[in-house]
């Protein structure tokens with residue numbers, strides 16, 4: 001770290017402590033060159049992704065929007081609101097892992113679907129049907145195929161298959 005007084009790159013850390021409720025680390029540093037002290041802060045970079053929508057319009061990423069979509073998919077399912085928030089956090093951290101400025105909305109949808117598939121079958125299908133805008137039954141069945149394999153050890157309930 002360059003010294004703000006003499007510009008030398010020769011310092012040692014005297015003291016490190018968490019501040020801002022643990023969201024930052026404050027370091028007191030000592031410049032071996034000019035023997036003066038200075039302070040640096042280390043913070044987690046805030047997520048400032050831009051979402052590219054299907055019509056190529058851009059909008060700032062909204063965590064609330066993802067949360068609403070997932071909440072709607074989980075409506076009346078035995079899933080706690082804590083679990084939903086956890087899932088939203090997982091989606092967000094997956095987004096951050098691979099994208100740092102712009103992300104297509106389709107990728108966000110895929111990430112959310114991936115996590116929902118592991119959480120709840122009904123919520124997954126609800127989310128997928130809204131997100132994918134299935135145009136015909138075959139698309140829908142194709143979407144479900146990997147899920148059925150995934151759940152092979154759990155017998156599916158076919159009792160309502162002929163209801164329509």
Ligand SMILES: [Zn+2]
Pocket residue numbers: 003004005006007008031032033034035036
């Ligand atoms: Zn210095």
